Amino acid sequence: METVKKHFFSDMGVMLGRSMRHIFRSMDTIITVTITPIAMMLLFVYVFGGAIQTGTDNYVNYLLPGILLIAIASGIAYTAYRLFMDMQRGIFERFHSMPIARSAPLWGHVLTSLVSNAISVVVIILVALIMGFRSSAGVLSWLAVAGILALFTLALTWIAAIAGLSATSVDGAGAFSYPLIFLPFISSAFVPTESMPSVVRAFAENQPVTSIVEAIRALLSGQPVGNDIWIALAWCVGIMLVAYVFAMRAYKKRV
Amino acid sequence: MQNQAIQVKGLQKSYTKLHVLKGVDFEVEKGSIFALLGSNGAGKTTIVKILTTLLKHDGGTAAVNGFDVASRPDHVRQSISLTGQFAAVDEILTGRENLIMIAKLRHLNNPRQVADDLLNRFGLTDAADRRVSTYSGGMRRRLDIAMSLVGKPQLIFLDEPTTGLDPEGRIEVWKTVKELANGGTTVFLTTQYLEEAEQLADRIAILHEGKIIANGTLAELKKLFPPAKVEYVEKQPTLEEIFLAIIGKKEEK
Numbered sequence: 001m002e003t004v005k006k007h008f009f010s011d012m013g014v015m016l017g018r019s020m021r022h023i024f025r026s027m028d029t030i031i032t033v034t035i036t037p038i039a040m041m042l043l044f045v046y047v048f049g050g051a052i053q054t055g056t057d058n059y060v061n062y063l064l065p066g067i068l069l070i071a072i073a074s075g076i077a078y079t080a081y082r083l084f085m086d087m088q089r090g091i092f093e094r095f096h097s098m099p100i101a102r103s104a105p106l107w108g109h110v111l112t113s114l115v116s117n118a119i120s121v122v123v124i125i126l127v128a129l130i131m132g133f134r135s136s137a138g139v140l141s142w143l144a145v146a147g148i149l150a151l152f153t154l155a156l157t158w159i160a161a162i163a164g165l166s167a168t169s170v171d172g173a174g175a176f177s178y179p180l181i182f183l184p185f186i187s188s189a190f191v192p193t194e195s196m197p198s199v200v201r202a203f204a205e206n207q208p209v210t211s212i213v214e215a216i217r218a219l220l221s222g223q224p225v226g227n228d229i230w231i232a233l234a235w236c237v238g239i240m241l242v243a244y245v246f247a248m249r250a251y252k253k254r255v
Numbered sequence: 256m257q258n259q260a261i262q263v264k265g266l267q268k269s270y271t272k273l274h275v276l277k278g279v280d281f282e283v284e285k286g287s288i289f290a291l292l293g294s295n296g297a298g299k300t301t302i303v304k305i306l307t308t309l310l311k312h313d314g315g316t317a318a319v320n321g322f323d324v325a326s327r328p329d330h331v332r333q334s335i336s337l338t339g340q341f342a343a344v345d346e347i348l349t350g351r352e353n354l355i356m357i358a359k360l361r362h363l364n365n366p367r368q369v370a371d372d373l374l375n376r377f378g379l380t381d382a383a384d385r386r387v388s389t390y391s392g393g394m395r396r397r398l399d400i401a402m403s404l405v406g407k408p409q410l411i412f413l414d415e416p417t418t419g420l421d422p423e424g425r426i427e428v429w430k431t432v433k434e435l436a437n438g439g440t441t442v443f444l445t446t447q448y449l450e451e452a453e454q455l456a457d458r459i460a461i462l463h464e465g466k467i468i469a470n471g472t473l474a475e476l477k478k479l480f481p482p483a484k485v486e487y488v489e490k491q492p493t494l495e496e497i498f499l500a501i502i503g504k505k506e507e508k
């Protein structure tokens with residue numbers, strides 16, 4: 001009797017190719033995940049920026065980490081959407097009746113999320129450079145930034161997977177990301193938390209976005225990162241693991 | 256090797272409130288065309304999903320090519336392929352890309368060639384590089400079936416393959432099914448069209464209220480029909496009449 005061979009990585013590669021095609025063929029995805037954060041960055045820098053006191057002379061430098069997180073948070077809404085649509089249509093049933101690795105279709109979406117968010121992050125950084133963003137960070141610091149952003153993306157992607165797998169409507173699948181997009185506004189992403197009323201400030205200083213933003217900002221400006229990076233990593237890894245467990249449970253229930 | 260492609264014994268399945276399958280028994284011989292007939296909601300798709308490892312059953316046993324679907328799903332998936340009731344094609348990809356994707360997932364050596372051959376065979380060559388979202392219902396169904404043939408599986412499940420097709424499209428699908436069976440593939444199909452079962456199947460089973468109420472060749476089923484009444488013209492019963500007669504008898508009890 002022949003043994004059942006698993007080709008996890010090649011199957012996942014096929015799935016990745018498939019959903020990357022989906023992304024490049026739907027313009028609205030590309031627009032939402034890159035143009036909106038860029039527009040926001042322009043707005044904040046050239047319209048509000050003059051009135052915002054951050055203690056830095058270069059507001060683009062201050063703003064960029066938060067903008068990147070917003071871009072990722074809106075990007076993963078599409079992961080939930082694509083996953084939901086796949087579950088609705090018969091294509092997942094076809095995949096699951098084929099001799100392929102069970103979780104390859106799901107991991108394909110996760111990988112796609114990582115790749116597509118990486119692309120929009122790079123595009124936004126390039127625009128920021130044109131707008132005057134400058135960084136003294138070395139290679140290691142950039143790698144650390146990339147690592148944090150990748151972990152943040154993965155953490156949110158697994159949350160998106162829960163939403164996409166358990167939603168009962170398209171709107172439901174996407175709706176969960178609104179609070180995530182909103183979180184950076186109640187953090188130190190746009191203005192220092194010192195300027196906020198005490199209750200809001202307490203929330204802002206203890207939610208994940210602030211530590212992630214602070215860590216990235218410190219890395220990019222070549223300043224000591226202190227504890228922020230560990231708090232940021234702990235948040236990302238913690239959220240990722242919890243969300244992963246629930247997403248996998250939802251996935252197993254569906255297949 | 257045993258001769259049965261599918262063996263189902265005492266199969267039970269309930270959804271939260273609904274007891275859909277109440278002890279279903281049947282066997283499908285290798286290389287034959289087996290039609291499962293039933294009205295809307297009879298549980299045809301439920302049986303297909305259980306046999307293709309997409310759904311767990313509650314009781315009884317089901318084996319495909321000798322492998323139990325519950326305990327050896329990986330082995331079952333090796334030899335089957337499913338064309339579900341609703342087209343399982345990727346709308347955003349082109350027809351060619353869909354076929355290549357499946358060929359890659361089946362780890363075939365030459366995905367492009369496999370895709371070209373199937374596009375040709377199903378008359379989709381001209382539309383090969385268009386997105387599937389621009390296809391007509393019939394083209395979509397043809398692509399769907401073509402995708403199920405990638406890698407030449409031994410056993411093919413077709414869940415209502417001709418629902419929603421025009422007569423021409425239906426005849427085309429019938430032709431494909433007959434060709435498959437001639438090539439030695441076992442075909443398990445479900446349908447609401449009695450004529451379809453009559454046209455295609457070596458054996459026909461009728462699923463009604465959770466059980467198989469009749470199972471046999473067309474000739475055998477025709478014998479179940481009450482003797483023809485004396486009329487001016489003696490009329491052969493159609494399968495439809497047999498179906499209604501059997502249901503009628505059951506309900507009288």
Ligand SMILES: Nc1ncnc2c1ncn2[C@@H]1O[C@H](COP(=O)(O)OP(=O)(O)OP(=O)(O)O)[C@@H](O)[C@H]1O
Nearest residue numbers: 270271273275293294295296297298299300301302
């Ligand atoms: N996931 C589900 N949860 C609850 N009930 C379900 C579920 N899937 C199917 N059913 C019910 O089980 C019964 C059998 O459904 P099934 O889809 O197997 O029927 P079918 O014979 O394929 O019908 P059709 O010809 O309409 O496709 C139906 O009454 C249906 O409403």
Ligand SMILES: [Mg+2]
Nearest residue numbers: 299300301340
């Ligand atoms: Mg059905």
